[in-house]
Each structure stands twice: as structure tokens, then as C-alpha cells.
Amino acid sequence: MPKKERHIVTKENFATARRWRGWLAVLSVGLLVLTGLGQGWTVPTAQAARAMPASFADLVEKLSPAVVNVSTTQKVKVRQGIRGLPPGSPFEEFFDQFFKNRRPNGRQNRNPGGDDDGTVTRRLRSLGSGFIIDPKGYIVTNNHVVQGADKITVRTQDGEEYEAKIVGRDREVDIALLKVEADKPLPHVEWGDSGKVRVGDWVLAIGNPFGLGGTVTAGIISARHRDISDSPYADFLQTDASINRGNSGGPMFNLDGRVVGINTAIFSPTGGNVGIGFAIPANQARKVVAQLREFGYAKRGYLGVTIQPIDKVTAEALGLEKPEGAIVAQVSPDSPAAKGGIRPGDVIIAFNGKPISDSNDLVRAVSDAGVGKKVTVDILRNGKRMTVSVTTAERPKSLTVGEQESGEEGAPGEDTLSSTLGMDLSNLNDSLREQFDIPPSIDGVLITDVSRFAAMRGFRPGDVILEVTGRRVKSVADVRQAIAALKKEGRKAALLRILRDEQYLFLSIPLERDEEED
Template structure:
């Protein structure tokens, strides 16, 4: 089995002291910093932070048989004495009141508000739990209330009521962390209780496909089972990350752990505290990455930004005039250097706020004012970004045209027969791909029979000859690639094909 990304497995396990390694190898010790004693020990800092880190124990009721439901009796030959024996046995079992079994799990968390008893952990630690118990460092058990949780960022907020004195830790600035900075991770690995490990920030802004707002800090501090929801500290004793996942071939730590950055967590936690749920900004677009080929075909000076593949009808973007084919390069003054940054920036924007959006359209930039909507409200209404629709589109009456080969594909005008064969929506206009050469760039880009080409070079096409003409025009203009807008069963995306 290859190395796998494992959620719900985050926790630190003791690692050899970096200073001890350096000393043993005759190397100079690392430079000391805040919270690190001259001897190279983290002991003072760990002693201060440990009381704020808690264990999270959850229980979930196991499925129970309905009253009167009898387990299946083994089949025996008719008249067998075993038939009566098993029937009597199961009847007696039904009459006994058996306690319901519960499944339990362990994770970690930390106190952020000692006065009001707020505790932060991972969503997957408490998801589907019937009971949640917070266990303090001195083994005090306190029942917890779930204030709110967010599956998109894997965060949850709990609240405990107790006269027991609590210790809280503050959030720090995760954006200030640099690759190579020291960090401490504290959690509950393998259910052993509070454990401390040290490491460094190995990388920032990692995307591990855990959710739409991935922006993880990567660390080599040992992370193992049970540490999910535990804090990662800088040397000032501030929480700069929440340990969430590891990359491992065996389920144990191999020095690749991931933590949710505190600057993302702070906003989610604040919303959970105020509303009991998240309230994110919403733009109403489907986007894709800008590759060098796409940038060249659009005349964009650099391959940056987020390419709008489709716009949700009546969404904020549609109402403001943003169009498919626009490249968002700035949102509310913030640079969008890569596609993944746009969803995070939009989500962090206040709902109903009017913001300037700078887009690249047809060879130049322009600024559009957009009033940000609410993502959760859009989800409740079932709004999804969709491709362009034309409800007044007439039915196809033209006869089928001869397939035309271009860019390694056979293209044909859409006919009623092809609509039925490839399940193409009645309102969709364009040119259907009926065959793709296996050795072509189109095949490498994932195009296949049944895909519908809606635009070529950001201009609509209706017949294969339109495609051929636009390809020829692009070649005459010495363009290296050409941009296609392709629909695959309602899923829109842009594909840049080389013209060589």
C-alpha cells in the first residue's frame, strides 16, 4: 500500500532532542529564542502550555435492534430438535434488558477562553458523537456542549461549564511563521495523555485535498493517532496551528504532519461562537487554474489568477457582470496569485460587502464592483455554478454535417441523434467531439467523445468550420495555443490546446 493521507490521526510522539543530536555529532547547538532556554530545553514552555491542552473523549451509541426484532435463526432440517432449542434461546435473549453498547474515540483540543470554557478541536473528533467529554491535564472529566462545527475546515467549538480553574492559550499569527521556525505540538497520541514534541515548519500553504480551503502548515514534529485537534505552538506560546492530518504509509508518524493555520481557524471559531455555524462570503463562480498555455492564449502576462469557468445564474458574480472566461487577479485589493487563494479570500469577506474585483478580460484589466453573498444560504437554496443557458434555444432542424478533424479531434455539429447519444442538454449550443486521437494533445488534456465545445478563443462556435477558422486565425496571429470552453454533462472547464 502506498503512503496515504490520514485524517483523524494527528498527534505528536516523542522525538530525539535537536540539541542532543547536535551535541552528539559535535555540531553547534541551534540558536536560542523566546521560550527556549540557553540549555536548548523546551521544558519551561511546555510546563506553561500543557494545562491548556485537553483530551477529547467521545461516545456514539451502537445500532440497536428494534423491539420484537429477532435475530435470524440458523436453518435446520424440519423437525430437528436444534430448531426448538435455538428458538427458545433467542426468545430468552429478547426478554433480557441488555445495555446499549457505545463506540468511543479519543482526540485532543485546547482551551481558548478560560472564563467561558470554550475549547477548540477538530470536527472529525466530535462528528456524530452522542456524548463529548473534555479531560483536563489532572484527569478531571467534564461533559462538553457542542457549540458548532465546520466540515469544510475540520474545526469544532465546544463549551464546558466547571468551577475548576482553566488555563487558556491565545491564537498567534500563522502568516508570520516561516519555513524553518521551531514549533511545539501537544496532544494525546494513542490515548496516552498529554505529550509534547518539537519540530520545525517544513512548508506553508499545503493543499492536501482535504477541503475547499486547504492552506495547511506542514511540520516534521511527530504527529500520531489521537493528536487530532491538538495545538501547534510557536516559541511565544501562541497557537499557530491545529494538528489535523498526517501523510504516512503505516498510520504512524514519518515526519509529514499538517496543521490548520491559526489565521484561518480564528475566523471560523469566531463565527461558530457567534452564530453556531459558519457564514462565509460567496461569489457564485466555478473556477480553474490558469496554466501557462491558458495564460498565453488569453494574452495574460503571467499564469496567475483564477479563471472563471462558469457563473451561477442570479449569483453575486452574475449580477455584477463577471463572465465565464474572466481571470480574477485581485479581489478586494488582495492579489490572487493562484486559483486556490480566491475561495479563501472570498470566504473571509463580510457578507453584503461591496468589493472591487479586478479581472482580465479580452486582453486588458477592468474592475467590477461585486456585492458578496452568503455561501451557506446559497447551499440551502441548492444554487450551483452552471454553464450558460439559453431557454429560448430553438430545436435542431439542420441535417448532420460531415465530421471535421481539428487539433486531433473529430468535431460535428450537434444533431438530435447526437444529443440523445451523448445526453446533451436541449439548450446547449456548440460542436460535439465524436472522436479523439489517442496520440493527440487533446487526449492528454482529457477531452473525449461526447464533450461539447462551446467557445474557441473566447468566441462562440456553432459548427466545425467555426473551429477550423478560429484555429487558422490563431495560427496566423502566431499564437502558441488556443483556448476552448468545453461542457461535459453540465461541467464547464477551459482547455488550452497547443497549436504546434
């Protein structure tokens, strides 16, 4: 019988076999791909994303005529004095008296052309940018470019100069609308949809940096929804397109040649460009500009509530899974919220069907709703979700959004009210009411002293506790019972409604502490 051939597997031929199997697999896949291509399949490529153009020149040539330089002059009074002397110093007083005594009539004569109070009127000049949105001569820029100006001059790309008048200004969003009278239709640009802008999209910035005239820079959208100011309306686009002083008010374009933002601010330790610029989104700006054109100011919706943000401790005190929404600290009498049944302590979690993530989100949603609009408001009250209907009014110009101070967790002590809350409490009497100016109509518990722990949560001596997590309190015993009930329920924090200087606030405080901070 012939011998059967034995196949001995060694490291060498095993590796060779693996390589052959690998090549066969590649060939099989290659044949499959080629076969697929024959059947109409396509291979995905990077062409699905919009490529960077070889040049922006055609786009710039089309857009630049609608971008203008905005220059302003403003009269200001400046105090004159000996250079190098700090105001109010003894040397300044000495030299003032010295010059005064040298004059025959005893009056100071080192301020020619100035006033008797030692000031002189000077003209300050500032430069910015803007863009034409209507051939009739309507121009958009930043409010801070024209604020306080006595004279505004607009210069177009072809060198024509026009004196501009302010149609309306909005300080909250930092937008101004100007109008010039021209004897011909002016070139203009169109608004784009900033809601469709994505991080990584190409953008162009055209403006008047440092007064040099029309200057173009390119970059990408670096981020969205940046909050860089105290305004609840702050919602900026961030870009690395070079923006410098003088670019304020200029347009940011997408590659379709539409305005997606208004260049407004930069972040810089030196005052120059470091690749971090900010623009007001076009969708926000367009609404404000339309109202400035129609009314001369921005009309905003109004609920009539003072609201506060919700942090983790407050969320725990309210029994919320996560810190979302806005808590109602106070409801104005006869306001839309009061008429709709909204109460202090309610947590607004949605407005007109839109989820509310924080207090600023609510302010923007109410503002955008307009005036006289019937909307729905979803709230949490004592852990139960409910929906109320509200008709918005016009927001008063003096309204501000209350803010809650943040704090840190602190320390345990003995299981007493003072050590738990980190504050000393007292029942109200006539003497304390007079000392802390508390009206007789107010029932509550007075905070007479606070530890560092309570102070870091925002509490102050003189605050009057009105409620503890929804429970009305009129005595120290009431507070003690409310805290005990919360602990029994397993709550780790309490939410106190307080009265301070005629303002109602909600402040939260942990009921469990790990380290002494008093």
C-alpha cells in the same frame, strides 16, 4: 661608486613577501576593527536569532492545564458473520442457511442481541486532543475527532471530566468548537499570529497521543502553505514535532506560549510519526472558530462563479505570460458576480487588491472577505485588464470548485481540423440532440469521438463546444475558422468552452504537436 644592491625575486622570497603582506593586511583590519569598537561599532553575532531555551519546562507548566483530552463514543451497526468469510461469498450464504435451519422457528440465531438483518450495535471509542480558548469552557478541536459522536467527554489535566456539547463544526477546515459547563473559570490559552511564523521557528505540540495523556514534543516549522487535501482551504503548517494518533485537535505553541496551529494530520507510511506533521494555521482557525461561536457554522463569502486553474497550455491559449489567476467557467444567474458584470472566460487576477495566484487562492480570498462586503475584482477579458465592483453574498454549503484535467502535448497530423484538435466534430441535429440529451436552446458543435491526445486534455464524446477562445461557434465551419484565425495570430493553443451534463467548462488544447499520441 658603491654598487647598488640588487633584489632578485625568487619563488622563496616572493612567497615570503606575500605572507608578510597578508599578515599586515590582517593586522590592519584588526586595528580597524578595534578602532571601530572603540567608536561604538558592534560585531554581528548569531544572538540576533532567538536561541533555543535551556528547557521548555516553565512554558509547558504554564500551558498544559489548558490542553484537554477529548474522548468520544459512537453507536454503529456491524454485520455479524462467520469470522474469516468474505462478505457476499457462497460460503457465507451456506453458513447463514445452515444456522437458520438449525433454529426451531427457522430464524438465524448466531447474532444474539442483534437485529433481524444480521447486524449488531456496537460502541466505537476514539481519542483526540483539544485546548480551552475561553475560561467559560469553549474548547477547540478537529471536526474529525467528534464527527458522528453520540457522547463527547473532555478531561482536563487535573483529572476533572466534563460532558461536552458541540457548538459548531466546519468540515472544510476540519475544526469543531465544543462547550463544557464548569463551576469555575477554566485555564485557557491565547491565539498567536501564524502569519509571523517562519520556517525554522521552534514550536511545541501538546496532546493525547494514543490515549496516553498529556504529552509534550518539540520541533521546528518545517514548511508553510502545504496543500495536502482536496479542500480549497488547505493551507497547512508543516512541523517535525512528533505528532501521532490522538494528537489531532491539540495546540501547536510558539515560544511565546501562544497557539499558532492546530495539529491535524501526519504523513506516514506506517501510521506512526516520521517527522512530518501538519497543523491548521491559527489565523485561519481563529476566523472559523469565531463564526462557529456566533452562528454555529462558518459563514463564507460567495461570488457565484465556477472557476478552474490555469496551466501553461491554458495560459498560452489566453495569451498570458504565465499560468496565474483563475478562469471563470460559469457564472451563476443573479449571483454577485453576474450583478458585477463578470463573464465566463474572464481571468480573475486580483481580489480586493490581493493578487490571485491560483483557483484555491481565490476561494480562500473570497471566503475571508465575509458576507455583504463590497470588494474589487481585477479581471483580464480578451487581453485587457479591467476592474469591477462586487458585493459578496453568503456561500451555499453545496458549492464545489470545478477542476480542469491536466494533459500532455500530443501529435501533429495533416493540417485538418480533426488532426489538429484530435477529435471528430458534428453539427447538431434533432437526432444527435435526442441521442445526447442536448436541449434545443443550446447552439454549438458536438464532439462525437476523441483521440487519446484530446482525452488526456479532458475532452469526451458528447461534449458540446460553445466557444473557441472567446469566439461563439454554431457549426463545424465556425470551429475551423476560429482555429485558423488563432494559428494566423501565432497562438499555440486554443481555449474551448464546452457544455457537459449541464455544467460549463473551459478546456485548453495545443494547436501544435510533436509526437503521435493518438
